[in-house]
Amino acid sequence: MEYFESIKDRLLFAIPKKGRLYEKCLELLHGADIQFTRSQRLDVCLVRNFPMALVFLPAADIPRFVGEGNIDLGITGQDMVAESEMGPLVTEVLPLGFGKCSLQVQVPEKGNLQTVESLSGKRVVTSFEVLAGQYFKELDEKTGAKTRIEYVGGSVEAACALGLADGIVDLVESGETMRAAGLHAISTLLVSEAVLIKSTQTKKSNHNLLIDRLTSRIAGVIAAGKYVLCNYNIERIRLKDATAITPGRRAATVSPLDDEGWVAVSSMVEKKIVAEVMDRLEAIGACDILIIALDNCRV
Ligand SMILES: Nc1ncnc2c1ncn2[C@@H]1O[C@H](COP(=O)(O)OP(=O)(O)OP(=O)(O)O)[C@@H](O)[C@H]1O
Ligand SMILES: O=P(O)(O)OC[C@H]1O[C@H](OP(=O)(O)OP(=O)(O)O)[C@H](O)[C@@H]1O
Numbered sequence: 001m002e003y004f005e006s007i008k009d010r011l012l013f014a015i016p017k018k019g020r021l022y023e024k025c026l027e028l029l030h031g032a033d034i035q036f037t038r039s040q041r042l043d044v045c046l047v048r049n050f051p052m053a054l055v056f057l058p059a060a061d062i063p064r065f066v067g068e069g070n071i072d073l074g075i076t077g078q079d080m081v082a083e084s085e086m087g088p089l090v091t092e093v094l095p096l097g098f099g100k101c102s103l104q105v106q107v108p109e110k111g112n113l114q115t116v117e118s119l120s121g122k123r124v125v126t127s128f129e130v131l132a133g134q135y136f137k138e139l140d141e142k143t144g145a146k147t148r149i150e151y152v153g154g155s156v157e158a159a160c161a162l163g164l165a166d167g168i169v170d171l172v173e174s175g176e177t178m179r180a181a182g183l184h185a186i187s188t189l190l191v192s193e194a195v196l197i198k199s200t201q202t203k204k205s206n207h208n209l210l211i212d213r214l215t216s217r218i219a220g221v222i223a224a225g226k227y228v229l230c231n232y233n234i235e236r237i238r239l240k241d242a243t244a245i246t247p248g249r250r251a252a253t254v255s256p257l258d259d260e261g262w263v264a265v266s267s268m269v270e271k272k273i274v275a276e277v278m279d280r281l282e283a284i285g286a287c288d289i290l291i292i293a294l295d296n297c298r299v
Contacts, residue, residue, distance in 0.1 A: 007044060007046065007053040009051070010046070010047075010051050010052050010053045011050075011051060011052040011053070011072050011073065011207045011210045011211065011214070012052070012053055012055055012070070012071045012072050012073070013052055013053070013054055013055065013071070013072065013073045013074065013214070014054075014055040014056075014057045014062045014065055014066065014071045014073070014074035014075070014076075015029070015054060015055075015056060015057075015062075015074070015075050016056070016057070016058065016059040016062070016075065016076065017043060017056035017057055017058060019059055020059075020099060021059060021075065021076070021077065021098070021099050021194050024096075024098045024099065024194065025075050025194075028075075028096070028218055028221055028222075029054075031217075031218075031220075031221035031224070031296060032214065032217035032218050032220075032221055033049065033217070034047050034049070034050055034052070034054075034214075034217075035047060035048040035049045035050075036048060036054055038054075038056070043055060043056040043057065044056075050210075050214070051210065052210065052214070055071060057071075057074075059076045059077060059080050060076075060080050060083070060084070062074040062075070062076040062080065062197070063076060063080055063081045063083075063084035063086040063090055063197065064084050064086055066086070066089075066090050066197050066198065066199045067084065067086030067089035067090045067199060067200075067201065068086075068089070068199075068201065069089075069199045069201035071199070072198060072199060072207050072211060073093075073196065073197070073198050073199075073211055073214065074196075074197050074198075075096065075194055075195070075196055075197075076194065076195070076197065077099050077101075077192050077193070077194055077195070078092070078095075078190070078192040078193060078194075078195050079101070079103055079128070079131075079171065079190060079192035081195070081197060082130075082131055082190060082192075083128050083129075083130050083131050084130075085130060088200075089199065089200055089201055090197045090198065090199060090200065091197065091198050091199075091200055092195045092196075092197055093195070093196045093197060093198050093211075093215050094195065094196040094215060094218060094219055094222070095193055095194075095195050096193065096194040096195060096196060096218075096222060097193065097194075097222055097225075097226070098193065098194050099192070099193050099194035100173065100191075100192070100193045101171045101172060101173040101191075101192055101193075102171070102172050102173075102185075102188050102189075102190070102191045102192070103128060103131060103169060103170070103171055103172075103188070103189040103190050103191075103192065104169070104170065104171075104172050104178075104185040104186075104187065104188050104189065105119065105124075105135075105167055105168075105169050105185065105186050105187040105188075105189070106157075106167060106168050106169070106170060106172075106178055106183040106184060106185050106186070107119060107160070107166070107167040107168075107183060107184070107186055108160050108161075108182055108183060109182055109183060109184045110182070111160075111166070113166055113167065114186065115186060116139055116186055116187045117139070117142075117143055119147070119166060119167045119186075120136060120139045120140050120142075120143040120145045120147050121140070121143065121145025121146060121147055122147060122148070122166035122167065123147075123148045123150065123164070123165045123166050123167075124136060124147055124148065124149050124150070124165055124166065124167050124168065124169060125150050125151075125152050125156055125159035125160075125164055125165035125167075125168050125169075126149065126150075126151065126152070126156060126168060126169035126170065127151065127152060127153060127154065127156055127170070128169055128170075128189075129149055129151045131169070131189055131190070132149050132169040132189070133149050135169070135189050136149060150164070150165070152164075156168050156169075156170040157170060157177050157178060157180075157181035157183060158181065160181070160182075160183065161181060161182065167186075168183070169189065171192075172185060196215065196218060198211055216298065219298075220296050220297050220298045220299075221296060223294075223297050223298075223299050224294040224295060224296045224297045225271075226270060226271055226272075227268045227269065227270060227271060227294055227297070227299075228268070228269055228271050228274055228291050228292060228293055228294060229266060229267070229268060229269075229291070229292040229294060230246055230265075230266070230267050230268070230269040230274065230277065230278075230281075230289070230290075230291055230292075231264065231265070231266045231288075231289070231290045231292065232264070232265055232281055232286040232287065232288055232289040232290065233257060233262055233263070233264050233265075233286065233287050233288045234262070234263060234265060234281075234284075234285065234286045234287075235261055235262055235263075235285060236261055236262065236263050237261075238284055238285055238286075239254065239263055239265070241284050242265055242281060242284060242286055243265065243267075245277055245280045245281055245284070246265065246267035246269055246277060246281070247267070248267040248268055249268050249299055252265050252266065252267040253265070253266040253267065265286075268299070269291075274291055278291070
């Protein structure tokens with residue numbers, strides 16, 4: 001009873017209890033300064049420094065809990081949202097840039113069935129019964145055949161080799177699992193990444209302010225992971241060329257140096273292009289180029 005009382009007025013935030021998204025979710029929460037200690041027995045824990053409780057759930061169940069308004073916020077894959085058919089009841093607040101994968105139709109590389117049309121009417125094994133069902137229903141309407149969709153909870157890639165299926169519908173990221181099982185992809189149903197979702201049915205609308213604050217913190221952590229701060233010195237006559245290379249998000253910060261004719265520039269640069277940016281700055285005469293990692297930001 002005491003336990004239920006303690007979470008009653010808190011914002012409820014669900015994250016996957018294990019699996020591919022778990023560690024990344026913990027990193028995000030840590031970056032957003034959400035402090036908690038997960039107990040071994042309970043799948044709910046109170047956050048010490050924010051009026052929120054974390055709920056650890058299977059990634060597949062999170063869209064339903066959020067969609068039905070029992071949980072205010074959650075992190076799961078877009079694939080899980082689509083599979084749950086809760087789309088109209090949940091709002092995608094923020095794509096999180098991790099957990100990127102595609103849901104693909106796969107068949108044995110050396111088999112006779114090399115097109116989705118030829119797979120129509122055969123046996124397909126998947127953990128995504130709803131999405132695979134919709135896909136093959138549409139295809140079957142064209143071919144006039146009836147595909148058998150069968151559910152398995154995991155290790156889907158083994159189904160063809162075990163004689164359970166002619167093809168599968170499963171997630172692919174690097175493609176290693178698929179290739180190791182002698183399969184290749186012949187069609188893509190959807191591409192997915194982890195997302196922050198909130199309920200359109202929330203039973204506690206007074207939590208909206210907290211949801212906005214937390215969303216902003218998480219967005220800050222994600223942006224800090226994407227950008228670095230690039231500082232350098234350049235002759236004022238080269239400033240125009242330099243700021244064309246590092247325009248910044250709004251504009252570069254330009255400060256005079258105690259050396260007439262020179263300025264210091266500070267600008268946010270996307271991490272993935274930073275080496276190329278440094279090459280280009282150096283080529284136009286910039287010096288003392290410093291790249292500074294961001295711990296957190298609000299941009
Ligand atoms: N190989 C992958 N690379 C990137 N993201 C993935 C990959 N596999 C799954 N995901 C994403 O992570 C989500 C959860 O997948 P995961 O396999 O961890 O779930 P699970 O089956 O509930 O966990 P478990 O297999 O531990 O029971 C998927 O819905 C998808 O969005
Ligand atoms: O393309 P890859 O990088 O090889 O990743 C794809 C694999 O990852 C997922 O499974 P996971 O390893 O999470 O385990 P599961 O099969 O138990 O869900 C997915 O179901 C594939 O099997």
